[in-house]
Amino acid sequence: MSVQILVDGDACPVKDEIYMVALRHQVPVSVVSNSYFRIPEHPLISRKIVSDGFDAADDWIAEQASAASIVVTADIPLADRCLKAGARVLGPSGKPFTDDSIGTALATRSIMADRRVGVAGIGAGGPAPFSKADRSRFLSALDAAIVAAKRAAG
Template sequence: MTSPESHPRPAVFIDADACPVKDEIYKVAARHGLDVTVVANRFMVTPREAFVRLQVVPEGPDVADDWIAEHCVAHDIVVTADIPLAARCLAKGAAAIGTTGKPFTESSIGSALATRELMSHLREIGEITGGPRPFAARDRSNFLQALELAVTRSKRALAEAARP
């Protein structure tokens, strides 16, 4: 898609099909002048703002994830609950934030991937039958704080990289 040289500010990518914080992302992006790409496997209503773009991808396992991982670059921000996608984006130098506000980092992603595998195995053998806890107002607040921090860090890093 673009490189840091062709967009001097971070872009935001949303793994959108089950994202509960899209409205918050749009508000933060508008305040900071960031472009947002909403990636989904079906049409969804998005704000009619020039900075918001809907990218509809074909249905299928990991198609949206593959699109995001291919198009994000260093210093972009990816919002996803998908741990393997977060790992792929971190490997490219992008920031990754969970929808509950938990940032994925180089130091935490290995543990998150291992925990995901363990939980998947426990579900397969019937030890765990419930899903994650319901999304709460506190999650929304945590997400906004994490997104603001990620935007600030990304903008600062891009500005430092642009200095001669």
């Protein structure tokens, strides 16, 4: 089983970094989205546009995820589904989702969602702006994940 990268592409801020690292390691990338956007023309990079149904892209990614997959997503419930399929999962900031951390991430997400609803958006800002440090951390984490996945695949 060969290593593959599955990207939750609609709002992914590190697509260019994924392409760069994947091509260096000769690992195929599937960018999954609900809408069209440009990707580099390269045999290792493909686009999968799914229907615009709710969670259609997430469902496709979760169905494809396996122990040979590295999934890049900020979507915590999708990360949970992919971990259960045996995939390695990275957030765009380079922070890995793991079996040990996903429960806390899901609980925090639930609390924050309740808080946003309960206060009608007051004080409920979005995530911090994406930084150069996040980008650098992501590059290192993706490189390490690919090396580990290749080693595990034999």
